[in-house]
Amino acid sequence: MSDGEKLIPINIEDEMKSAYIDYSMSVIVSRALPDVRDGLKPVHRRVLYGMYDLGVFSNRAHKKSARIVGEVLGKYHPHGDTSVYDAMVRMAQEWSLRYLLIDGQGNFGSVDGDSPAAMRYTEARMKKMSEDIMADIDKETVDFQLNFDDTLYEPKVMPTRVPNLLINGASGIAVGMATNMPPHNLTEVVDGTLAYIDNNDIEIDELITHIKAPDFPTGGVIYGYEGVREAFKTGRGRIVIRAKVAFEESNGREAIIVSEIPYQVNKAEMIKKTADLINEKRIEGISNIRDESDRNGMRIVYELKRDAVPNVVLNTLYKYTQLQSSFSVNNIALVNGRPQMLNVKDLIHYFVEHRHDVVVRRTQFELRKAEERAHILEGLIIASDNIDEVIALIRASKDGDEARGKLIERFNLSEIQARAIVEMRLRQLTGLEQDKLRAEYEEIMKLIQQLKDLLASKELRMALIKEELIEIRDKYGDARRSQIEYSGGDVSIEDLIADENVVITISHAGYIKRTNLSEYKTQNRGGVGQKSAGTRDQDFLEHLFVATNHQYLLFFTQKGKCFWMRVYEIPEGSKTSKGRAIQNLINIESDDKVKAFICTQDLKDEEYINSHYVIMATKQGQVKKTPLEQYSRPRQNGINAITIREDDELLEAKLTNGESQVLVAVKSGKLVRFEEEKTRPMGRTASGVRGITLADDKDEVIGMVSVNKDDINDTQLLVVTENGYGKRTKLVDEDGEDVYRITNRGGKGVKTLNITEKTGALISINAVTDEDDLMIINKSGLTIRMEVSDLRVMGRATQGVRLINIKGNDSIAAVTKVMKEDEEEVVEGEFESNNDGDVTDASTSEDTTEETQE
Numbered sequence: 001m002s003d004g005e006k007l008i009p010i011n012i013e014d015e016m017k018s019a020y021i022d023y024s025m026s027v028i029v030s031r032a033l034p035d036v037r038d039g040l041k042p043v044h045r046r047v048l049y050g051m052y053d054l055g056v057f058s059n060r061a062h063k064k065s066a067r068i069v070g071e072v073l074g075k076y077h078p079h080g081d082t083s084v085y086d087a088m089v090r091m092a093q094e095w096s097l098r099y100l101l102i103d104g105q106g107n108f109g110s111v112d113g114d115s116p117a118a119m120r121y122t123e124a125r126m127k128k129m130s131e132d133i134m135a136d137i138d139k140e141t142v143d144f145q146l147n148f149d150d151t152l153y154e155p156k157v158m159p160t161r162v163p164n165l166l167i168n169g170a171s172g173i174a175v176g177m178a179t180n181m182p183p184h185n186l187t188e189v190v191d192g193t194l195a196y197i198d199n200n201d202i203e204i205d206e207l208i209t210h211i212k213a214p215d216f217p218t219g220g221v222i223y224g225y226e227g228v229r230e231a232f233k234t235g236r237g238r239i240v241i242r243a244k245v246a247f248e249e250s251n252g253r254e255a256i257i258v259s260e261i262p263y264q265v266n267k268a269e270m271i272k273k274t275a276d277l278i279n280e281k282r283i284e285g286i287s288n289i290r291d292e293s294d295r296n297g298m299r300i301v302y303e304l305k306r307d308a309v310p311n312v313v314l315n316t317l318y319k320y321t322q323l324q325s326s327f328s329v330n331n332i333a334l335v336n337g338r339p340q341m342l343n344v345k346d347l348i349h350y351f352v353e354h355r356h357d358v359v360v361r362r363t364q365f366e367l368r369k370a371e372e373r374a375h376i377l378e379g380l381i382i383a384s385d386n387i388d389e390v391i392a393l394i395r396a397s398k399d400g401d402e403a404r405g406k407l408i409e410r411f412n413l414s415e416i417q418a419r420a421i422v423e424m425r426l427r428q429l430t431g432l433e434q435d436k437l438r439a440e441y442e443e444i445m446k447l448i449q450q451l452k453d454l455l456a457s458k459e460l461r462m463a464l465i466k467e468e469l470i471e472i473r474d475k476y477g478d479a480r481r482s483q484i485e486y487s488g489g490d491v492s493i494e495d496l497i498a499d500e501n502v503v504i505t506i507s508h509a510g511y512i513k514r515t516n517l518s519e520y521k522t523q524n525r526g527g528v529g530q531k532s533a534g535t536r537d538q539d540f541l542e543h544l545f546v547a548t549n550h551q552y553l554l555f556f557t558q559k560g561k562c563f564w565m566r567v568y569e570i571p572e573g574s575k576t577s578k579g580r581a582i583q584n585l586i587n588i589e590s591d592d593k594v595k596a597f598i599c600t601q602d603l604k605d606e607e608y609i610n611s612h613y614v615i616m617a618t619k620q621g622q623v624k625k626t627p628l629e630q631y632s633r634p635r636q637n638g639i640n641a642i643t644i645r646e647d648d649e650l651l652e653a654k655l656t657n658g659e660s661q662v663l664v665a666v667k668s669g670k671l672v673r674f675e676e677e678k679t680r681p682m683g684r685t686a687s688g689v690r691g692i693t694l695a696d697d698k699d700e701v702i703g704m705v706s707v708n709k710d711d712i713n714d715t716q717l718l719v720v721t722e723n724g725y726g727k728r729t730k731l732v733d734e735d736g737e738d739v740y741r742i743t744n745r746g747g748k749g750v751k752t753l754n755i756t757e758k759t760g761a762l763i764s765i766n767a768v769t770d771e772d773d774l775m776i777i778n779k780s781g782l783t784i785r786m787e788v789s790d791l792r793v794m795g796r797a798t799q800g801v802r803l804i805n806i807k808g809n810d811s812i813a814a815v816t817k818v819m820k821e822d823e824e825e826v827v828e829g830e831f832e833s834n835n836d837g838d839v840t841d842a843s844t845s846e847d848t849t850e851e852t853q854e
Helices: 012-032 042-054 065-075 081-090 128-133 164-168 186-198 204-210 226-234 267-279 310-320 344-385 387-395 400-411 415-422 431-456 458-476 606-611 709-714
Strands: 102-105 123-126 144-146 153-155 170-173 178-181 221-223 236-242 244-250 253-260 286-291 300-304 324-330 332-335 338-341 483-485 501-507 511-516 541-548 552-557 561-566 594-600 613-618 622-627 650-656 661-666 670-675 701-707 716-721 725-730 762-768 772-778 783-787 812-819
Touching (some): 012 042, 042 081, 042 128, 065 081, 123 128, 164 344, 178 332, 186 458, 226 236, 226 324, 253 310, 267 286, 344 387, 344 400, 344 415, 344 458, 387 400, 431 458, 541 594, 541 812, 552 650, 613 701, 650 701, 661 762, 701 762, 716 772, 716 812
Parallel strands (some): 221 483
Antiparallel strands (some): 170 178, 178 324, 236 324, 244 253, 253 300, 501 541, 552 561, 552 594, 613 650, 661 670, 661 701, 716 725, 716 762, 772 783, 772 812
């Protein structure tokens, strides 16, 4: 040990404690956390100030990044060059910052995680917004501190006009704490700030009406609002972000198209991980992934397999990949040098407070400068009023000091005024220049008064802050990029799907699809129609109706099961596509067959499900009424809708409002008509009550029709026999008398058509209007289409007329009604039977043509 030195023993535990606390405080205060006032960390502040020093403004040429980094390192930031360059690069990446602060030229990386080029290759300059962040920095608006070697001064904070912390967010990991603040939309933030200035006691709930949610640079969909509300109110919350997706169809295959991904997700990494999951069979239904992104925008294509349901695949992608990610908000920023958790109102409050402080200091600086100038001008005006005497006085002096002394003594001037007069140029002696002096003096006195008024009134200062904020909003404000799905959260995928109108078509052989309503445009009478759904040979479109994506479709099978599907889960197809076999969409047994389907409104609407009923009829004459409420809790493998007895099967199911009339017809030509009220509501497992008594063992029910009370006078029944005879009959004749009298349920019924050997057994009953067409299918596979309006209305007990000529041993297998094609205002080309394609339902009699499966 050398002379003069001594050892002081220290407890190692105490030393480590104090050293670690010093280090952690340094990280917290001087590295990782942003200042609540300007939203910048020291490194970002130094990069911007270094560029300000270099004069790399938005209207000047770009400078090499290495030059800027060198300036920042040498003057203000004694750390590695990588830390400075990385911070600078991030400020120039449009997928990292919502509002860019640096305008980069060259390769600054990509959303795929590619590294930026080295700093010797890239160039940069400030963005206009950075200039507004540093506006008035030269007017003593903020405190400066010495740099690391005490040779220069750097600003402690920027006098920003822009609420940078809110619009660009921040993230950083300090010691024992971290921050993660989302970016927001500038227009919304300024609107919220203006509302706060108008009313300092504004509630956060009201602020949320202005600042709706974070707004991420990469767009996407904010799924669910609870996390946003919590983050705004407490400073902590979890925001779920989903990719922006669309469905497309090409070459008969569906594809999921992603155009925006969640914030801070590496696109290439996400695609790679998805491919790995597909190879591991954890995600089913995707055949190919392509990244078709280019300079015009992002486009990732997930091509689906033929049997995949797009919504199910999308759900799986959300669950297992980064197409859905979450942003954990943790609003910690430095307030007066101390870390603090802040809600949205606090953030606005501290920004406004900082802005107010800057305006006061700027006004004081401008007032001081104006008063100094006014003082000089007063002296110059005195000199110009006594110019001859002043000139003589100066000429008589041996040097400048003497001249100044004499001027001070003679005209009672100050040192500064005397100096200005001595240094005055000869041209200022002209009359014009003297007038200018007086005009400038008057202007400056007005300015001084304005500045004094501003310093005296907080209202004026706040009005000025609002004015400057509105200017910033008009200059940089833009539309939201991130959409908000308010009803999201841990709910099903329906919250991502717009509740828009779609057309559902079902073909005779059991093929179903939904098509956007916009594909069906109206066509005037006499139009030729467009080619409609492609259907397979001997198949045709049997049902078409308009529903919305969020409605429910219930399928009833002949074994008495009910299956449940949301309309948006039905595969989407174009107007000319075939659709998908219903058997492939629901878990139906191979020997079962869909017989009926019902489209309902929201099954979660208590009032609706308790005021509607499902009426069913079986082949053996049983009928059953069950409240719709019983079908509002679906299961994957279906639920029992009715207990079917041996040798029986479900034939029809209709949705009613509890006040309808029901007509059930049998093979032997009889029909029973009774009030729906005569059937009491039963549970799902009941087998029903007798609806009609069959004539003998060979008799069976062939169909059921339900008619609303309001429609009874306009309803016509069309009955057809297997040998091609049919007729249509009104329910109520012109005199208001019932053609088919109302009887009790369970009777043998009345004749609906005189059955003879020539006519053959009754095979079909339908409620029709003149607007409908008939489609008749023979057992030989022949299909014939005819207009209902060609059949005259006849009496009840008549034999009817021959509809078609039956050849040999052929007979009719099924009859269904479809809409006219050329009716004015009818959806164009809805039901063109072009015998070459595919969509279907199967609510027809049991001996219809066999249902084709894909």
